Amino acid sequence: MKRVVVIDDEPFILMMIEDKLKNAGIQVTTIRDSKQAMGAIKKERPDLVITDWMMPDLSGIELCRMLKSDPDVKDIPVFMLTAMGQNPEEQLGTQSGVEKYLTKPFSPNLLLKMVLDVIGKV
Amino acid sequence: MERSNLEQDLNLTIQELASVYEELSLLYRLSEVLSGLSIEGICKRIIDEAINTIEVKTAAVLFLHDNGEELYTKSSRGNWDSNLRFKQDDGVLWNSIKTQKPYVSHNVSESKHGNSLSSLKSLLICPMIGKNKVLGAIVVGDKVSSENFYSNDIKLLGAIAFQAGLSIENAYLYRELEELLLGTIRSLVRALEATSKWSAGHTERVTKYAMDIGKEMGFDAETIEKLRMSSLLHDIGKIGTPKEILDKAGKLTKEEYKEISKHPIMGAEILRDLKQFTEIVEGIKYHHEHWDGSGLFGLKGEQIPLLARVLSVADAFDAMTSDRPYRPRKSKEDTIREMMEFSGIQFDPLIIEAFLRWVDTFNLLY
Numbered sequence: 001m002k003r004v005v006v007i008d009d010e011p012f013i014l015m016m017i018e019d020k021l022k023n024a025g026i027q028v029t030t031i032r033d034s035k036q037a038m039g040a041i042k043k044e045r046p047d048l049v050i051t052d053w054m055m056p057d058l059s060g061i062e063l064c065r066m067l068k069s070d071p072d073v074k075d076i077p078v079f080m081l082t083a084m085g086q087n088p089e090e091q092l093g094t095q096s097g098v099e100k101y102l103t104k105p106f107s108p109n110l111l112l113k114m115v116l117d118v119i120g121k122v
Numbered sequence: 123m124e125r126s127n128l129e130q131d132l133n134l135t136i137q138e139l140a141s142v143y144e145e146l147s148l149l150y151r152l153s154e155v156l157s158g159l160s161i162e163g164i165c166k167r168i169i170d171e172a173i174n175t176i177e178v179k180t181a182a183v184l185f186l187h188d189n190g191e192e193l194y195t196k197s198s199r200g201n202w203d204s205n206l207r208f209k210q211d212d213g214v215l216w217n218s219i220k221t222q223k224p225y226v227s228h229n230v231s232e233s234k235h236g237n238s239l240s241s242l243k244s245l246l247i248c249p250m251i252g253k254n255k256v257l258g259a260i261v262v263g264d265k266v267s268s269e270n271f272y273s274n275d276i277k278l279l280g281a282i283a284f285q286a287g288l289s290i291e292n293a294y295l296y297r298e299l300e301e302l303l304l305g306t307i308r309s310l311v312r313a314l315e316a317t318s319k320w321s322a323g324h325t326e327r328v329t330k331y332a333m334d335i336g337k338e339m340g341f342d343a344e345t346i347e348k349l350r351m352s353s354l355l356h357d358i359g360k361i362g363t364p365k366e367i368l369d370k371a372g373k374l375t376k377e378e379y380k381e382i383s384k385h386p387i388m389g390a391e392i393l394r395d396l397k398q399f400t401e402i403v404e405g406i407k408y409h410h411e412h413w414d415g416s417g418l419f420g421l422k423g424e425q426i427p428l429l430a431r432v433l434s435v436a437d438a439f440d441a442m443t444s445d446r447p448y449r450p451r452k453s454k455e456d457t458i459r460e461m462m463e464f465s466g467i468q469f470d471p472l473i474i475e476a477f478l479r480w481v482d483t484f485n486l487l488y
Contacts, residue, residue: 016140019133105147108140109174 002119005041007031007063008052008081013104017050020108021115034058038066041073047119050079050111068097077118081106145278148175152285161293165197168286172262173199175282176275180242180263183286184208186219186256193219193258201241201263214239215247219256224248224276230263239263246271248283252291260286307354314361318368321357324440329353331436334484338476339432352405352429356437359389359406371447383418386410405429409437412468423470431470435461435477438469454481 004026006017014030021028029044031037034055041049049067053060060080068074077099100114148171159167165183172181180200184193193215195204208215218225228244239245242263250257260283265271315321332353336346360368363385367378374382390407393399408421408430415422442457452460458481465474 012139015136016143019136019140105143105150107147107151107174108144109177110147113174 001025001027002048003027003029003044003046004048004050004115004119005029005031005037005044005046006050007034007037007055007060009034009055010052013052013081016108017111020112024112024116026115026119034060034063037063038070041067041076042070045073046076048077048079048115050081050115052081054083064097079111079114079118141274144175145281148278149281152282159289159293161290162197164286164289164293168260168282169197169199171282172260172279176246176262176278177266178262178264179266180261182261183250183258184215184261185258196258202261206239214245215259215261218247218249218259222249222251222256224280226271226276228270243268244271246275246279248276248279250283250287250290252287252294257287257290259283307351310358311354314358317361317365321360321368324444325354325357327440327444328356328433328436331439332432334480335432335436335473335476338480339473345428348402348405349429349432351399351402352409352433353436355389355393355402356406356409356433357385357389358392359385359387361392362388369447373448383410386418401427401429405433409433413470414467416467426470431473435469435473439477439481 002025004021006014006028007030008014008017009032011032014032018028018030029040029046031040034051035058037051037058051060051063064078064080067076067078074097078097079100079102080098081102081104083104099118102111102114151171168183169181172178178200180198180202182198182202182204183196185196186193191210193208195202195206198204210216214227214230215225224247226244226246230239230242230245244265245261245263247259247261249259260279262275262279265275311325315323315325329350332349333346336349341349360382363382367374367381370378386407386409390403393403393406396403404427408417408419408426411417411419411421411426411430411434413423413426413431417426438461439457442452442460443454445451458478461469461474461477465471
């Protein structure tokens, strides 16, 4: 079974994504505290990581950088949820390692489609 | 027992909220995306959104024909024959157009005249309305879940149809304005050409040459449009030039030459109120400048606006290859040779390069 780890400080977003992906037969682990994300991802080795950008303590960008510089987990694809008006590519350039960006409010249906596209391949 | 009820309630709430969130994301996308697109682009986008958000297998955008009596397919995806045309008595779809309200059918094949759509089991249709009239409709059919259409689906399609109606009407109005503008400019040009038989066709030819050279230079569509406008209007100033001078069979006297040299400035004067046309007017004002600075205003090299530099080459080419009252036309080969000689002197060398590439493939019509 395919596994996805979702990191966001907003509980509603976590619940909504979990519900959507679970109904499609995907196992989901949700994390509210981004500081714990790295450990959980290394333990679980999911097929995909979905993370918010703006989070207290550890931002999605920093988390992504950490993931991409760790040989154990650098190949796991990462989706990033951003707020309107944020231009992550400006900050990260094209070397960020993020596979896809989604602007909030995003379409949950579209997210599911994108997830299936990526983990279908993995 | 109570705990699982709570869990059930929570799940239902999450799903309800997720559905509202879906709707919200749709509204944001609609408001920001549709406005910049062409009519074809808008229709494709509508189909994407309808299929994605309402989760259906089939979607189609129908436009109402100008005669108001027929609906035809502008864009579609899924189980839909895009060649179908729907006349007023085709009950299933026309209900929506007549009442200007959404319409749902869950037994399409059994409804009146449903045979043309018999491959669909259920459909939902919503009219697209512009400011004052019905523009067409959006139809979606057969939900992926095979369920019936809910009131929420109608609400979503309604939101898409509403935005689509506004955007499409905008796109039409814009197109009409553009045609009006071009039509007006062409009328002005015809007025000019009516004054002198030697000008007949000159403007249209120069316009074609300038646009061809512009394409050869890789200009973007917006610049080519500005080139078109500049070219169409470049000799408008000649409307103020006495006819005797325009039609003179011999060489011009100094005074007569001075008079005719006024036409670029006069053209710019005539058009001075067109605030949106500054670049175009400058193209006209400076179209007789020389690359080496020996022209009317003494502008040199890249000081001369780009449009003017292209116009200058196109104008000269047509002038030399056309009969004039004071001399017959030159051959294409002689003209090319002379223009090459003046590259860097009268003409921008880069533009001459593009001109040479283009003129190779171009055959004068005689």
